[in-house]
């Protein structure tokens with residue numbers, strides 16, 4: 487399933503959250519860097535050590551053939567066993583206008599016959615060349631937000647815009663980074679009117695490993711951030727799958743009126 491992550495304003499930690507989730511995902515996953523402002527993972531977590539073709543080059547290659555084949559060949563391993571892989575983003579954001587987001591989203595949604603999950607880091611909502619087509623094809627759109635008053639205000643406007651852009655079939659939800667500064671998950675859920683799937687705590691040290699490639703200390707894998715990311719990953723899968731099964735007609739359904747659409751409660 488394709489899950490889009492995005493933010494309303496500022497830099498709440500979409501890329502860090504996406505990476506923490508991908509590294510903690512309990513089944514095969516690709517972190518796709520679709521932020522039109524450019525990809526950060528190779529220069530951050532990857533410390534600039536792995537040169538790779540960015541999205542623009544994949545676009546160019548795909549004009550001559552099958553995009554899925556080109557994508558698959560360019561995915562990089564994020565972990566030892568290759569369960570988590572990375573589709574590196576734009577090396578130069580100037581290329582964002584040339585990416586065919588709809589074609590890319592459709593290929594990502596069907597990656598490995600749909601058996602590989604894709605976490606798409608779409609960046610900030612109102613950025614030029616934002617990949618709206620990815621939101622439209624996603625099983626879930628997850629807004630990553632901080633917990634301050636200004637973050638929650640910006641998130642409220644972003645949710646209204648996301649509702650308009652996605653048309654309502656996929657799940658619309660939120661994840662809170664650094665909850666309790668000062669608002670809690672339930673307070674934020676109430677303000678936004680969408681389910682809050684969970685949160686990631688403030689953990690500057692572990693976050694810097696992910697966002698800036700600071701060497702991981704002995705306690706990194708047991709850090710608050712990475713421990714919580716494992717719980718969050720499982721919860722994201724559970725909530726998105728529950729939403730999807732609610733949308734699917736029961737086996738003996740004869741009337742489309744039995745389908746629930748737009749239910750925003752967590753299943």
Ligand SMILES: Nc1ncnc2c1ncn2[C@@H]1O[C@H](COP(=O)(O)OP(=O)(O)O)[C@@H](O)[C@H]1O
Nearest residue numbers: 497498499500501502687688689690693694697
């Ligand atoms: N849970 C967290 N705790 C502490 N700092 C965090 C957390 N998540 C992200 N950060 C920090 O916030 C900054 C922005 O993160 P980033 O993921 O690049 O944001 P975005 O993708 O939203 O622009 C980075 O310095 C990162 O280390």
Ligand SMILES: [Mg+2]
Nearest residue numbers: 500501521526
């Ligand atoms: Mg980012």
